[in-house]
Amino acid sequence: MKVCTSVSEFIKLRKAGSLGRIGFVPTMGALHIGHGSLIERSVKESDTTILSIYVNPTQFDNVDDLANYPDKNSADLELAESLNVDVVLMPTYEQLYPDHYRYSVDENKFSQQLCGAHRQGHFTGVLTVVMKLLNIVRPSSAYFGEKDQQQLRLIEGMVDSFFLDCQVIGCDTVRDDDGLALSSRNLNLTVEQRRKAPVFSKALTMLLNDDEVASSLSDDGFKVDYIQTIGNRRYGAVFLGQVRLIDNVELNGGLIKCGVNEVAQ
Numbered sequence: 345m346k347v348c349t350s351v352s353e354f355i356k357l358r359k360a361g362s363l364g365r366i367g368f369v370p371t372m373g374a375l376h377i378g379h380g381s382l383i384e385r386s387v388k389e390s391d392t393t394i395l396s397i398y399v400n401p402t403q404f405d406n407v408d409d410l411a412n413y414p415d416k417n418s419a420d421l422e423l424a425e426s427l428n429v430d431v432v433l434m435p436t437y438e439q440l441y442p443d444h445y446r447y448s449v450d451e452n453k454f455s456q457q458l459c460g461a462h463r464q465g466h467f468t469g470v471l472t473v474v475m476k477l478l479n480i481v482r483p484s485s486a487y488f489g490e491k492d493q494q495q496l497r498l499i500e501g502m503v504d505s506f507f508l509d510c511q512v513i514g515c516d517t518v519r520d521d522d523g524l525a526l527s528s529r530n531l532n533l534t535v536e537q538r539r540k541a542p543v544f545s546k547a548l549t550m551l552l553n554d555d556e557v558a559s560s561l562s563d564d565g566f567k568v569d570y571i572q573t574i575g576n577r578r579y580g581a582v583f584l585g586q587v588r589l590i591d592n593v594e595l596n597g598g599l600i601k602c603g604v605n606e607v608a609q
């Protein structure tokens with residue numbers, strides 16, 4: 345496995361031309377089994393799998409959240425190697441943002457809802473860095489988790505709108521046995537918060553309206569950012585202490601489906 349800490353070194357490698365069909369898994373590190381499932385799918389479907397690890401400051405609306413974002417570079421590299429990643433790209437801010445963020449990619453509709461309504465500028469930061477990474481890596485396919493469903497939909501829209509020659513592949517949310525969606529931020533939960541966290545995923549499946557789900561979560565000690573159903577999907581974001589959890593479940597033809605359990609409506 346090759347580790348590139350320089351964008352220009354990576355571009356040289358790509359231009360050397362022997363990478364074949366490239367599968368790309370962009371991440372912010374602190375890799376978990378959810379990332380592992382994206383990597384495995386890419387390895388299966390591609391000649392070369394490229395993983396990027398970059399904690400993108402432009403998508404954080406809160407300096408403490410950025411400062412506390414878990415960082416486990418050496419464990420990440422071990423996991424990447426064990427899963428047969430070919431190249432890891434670990435760029436710096438100076439390399440990725442030579443323009444100092446003068447240029448950005450905006451979406452002005454769906455990005456304003458759900459997480460976007462609560463995290464100022466978040467999706468502009470995400471879309472901008474993903475656009476940069478896709479242009480650097482030039483993958484045939486890029487893999488994203490369904491847990492970040494709004495992010496996934498916005499990236500699909502960006503790829504279509506800008507005619508990028510890349511297939512965006514959404515992969516199922518991976519959950520712990522108790523139903524909690526895997527997330528790098530789970531590492532910041534205390535033992536007590538971790539014990540309580542799956543109540544959030546289960547609440548999204550409850551046979552209640554969005555307001556009732558929100559007030560049930562508040563009663564259980566969560567600080568609710570939003571619970572909102574759009575189309576056939578219920579989205580939610582809550583805080584346990586300083587840790588923000590997001591999740592979403594599909595409301596499927598009379599059944600609420602989320603991989604935790606299914607209940608008839």
Ligand code: PAF
Nearest residue numbers: 370371372400470473492
């Ligand atoms: O989902 C993430 O980890 C990030 O938002 C991404 C897509 C790597 C962009 O920084």
